[in-house]
Amino acid sequence: MAVLDRLFDQAKTMRAIQITDDHKIAVIEAPVPRLGSGEILVRPRACGICGTDLHILHHGFPGTCYPVTPGHEFAGHVVAVGEDVRGVREGDFVAVDPNVVCGQCRWCKAGRPNLCIHLTPIGVGRAGATAEYVAVPAKNAFAVNERIGAGVAALIEPLACAIHAVETAGRLRDRRVLVLGGGTMGMLIALAALKKGAGDVTLADPVEGKRLTAKAVGVTHAVDPARLDGERFDVVFEAAGVMAALRQALTLVEKTGTLVQVGVHDEDATVPVNPFKVYEQEITIVGSNSLADKFSAAVDLMPDLQAEAARLIGEPFSVWDFAAAVDSMAKGHAIKTQLIFD
Ligand SMILES: [Zn+2]
Ligand SMILES: [Zn+2]
The missing domain is CATH 3.40.50.720 (NAD(P)-binding Rossmann-like Domain)
Structure with a gap:
């Protein structure tokens, strides 16, 4: 918890993007997330914007918890681990499966977690990665070789879909x-x-x-x-x-x-x-809805596709230029629009 303690000593707040239900984008000061049991704190390095984010912004997307910090296609560094976390350590570079599921319902037990009745996607039903820090369940984080690049790692989520x-x-x-x-x-x-x-x-x-x-x-x-x-x-x-x-x-x-x-x-x-x-x-x-249980398959496949995946990514935007990035994405300037972090 050393890094987390330092975070709270130095800065109890962080910058984050927020979308409200009246279609407005703002950069806000928000508390650095407190970690629940089994959660880790990730400092994002790259985050993609996709059609879901446009739906959240313009129309209201089912299951969105407004006001929301968007961002569900991301990779970054683990900067703190909460209690009862195994297999993930501070300093790890991870890609994150955004679908937080209950693991108990009929659909989870049938191996169809994308259909979980308690599905709470990161960046939709809970705070996402367009922020300096994001808290995620450790079991949703998959270690990735940092050499594939943060942008390519952030494409693991759509590859899983x-x-x-x-x-x-x-x-x-x-x-x-x-x-x-x-x-x-x-x-x-x-x-x-x-x-x-x-x-x-x-x-x-x-x-x-x-x-x-x-x-x-x-x-x-x-x-x-x-x-x-x-x-x-x-x-x-x-x-x-x-x-x-x-x-x-x-x-x-x-x-x-x-x-x-x-x-x-x-x-x-x-x-x-x-x-x-x-x-x-x-x-x-x-x-075919979201990524089901295919995230680890995408982690395994991406090293074979990293050159091709990299060609899909346009010139990145700073996360704090979120509105400009969304505008660029809506105009189709790049196949994949991504955000990068300071
Ligand atoms: Zn997406
Ligand atoms: Zn479930």
């Missing part, structure tokens, strides 16, 4: 795979699919720059979605999160194929489905 999506799709070998959407999730799904045995992966995005990046990181084909009409794929990942992509996805699934819904749509959005086609062609439509 991508692995969950790929495993949800089932067998990929000898199947034609399509990913709709060339954002971070689409790119990481395409890369994870190739690592998990897919031989032929097409990524479709209307933005030429994203198609060029997809080719540069080794995706087999990168096309404009307008040119897909008439094609069929055995596995289609809808990772664009826009209705036009979902409508198109439903037309692109081959007989016995699978559509994996990864993009996050509005809660009340609906789309017409042709039930005769689903029946006649034995099509599977399945959702």
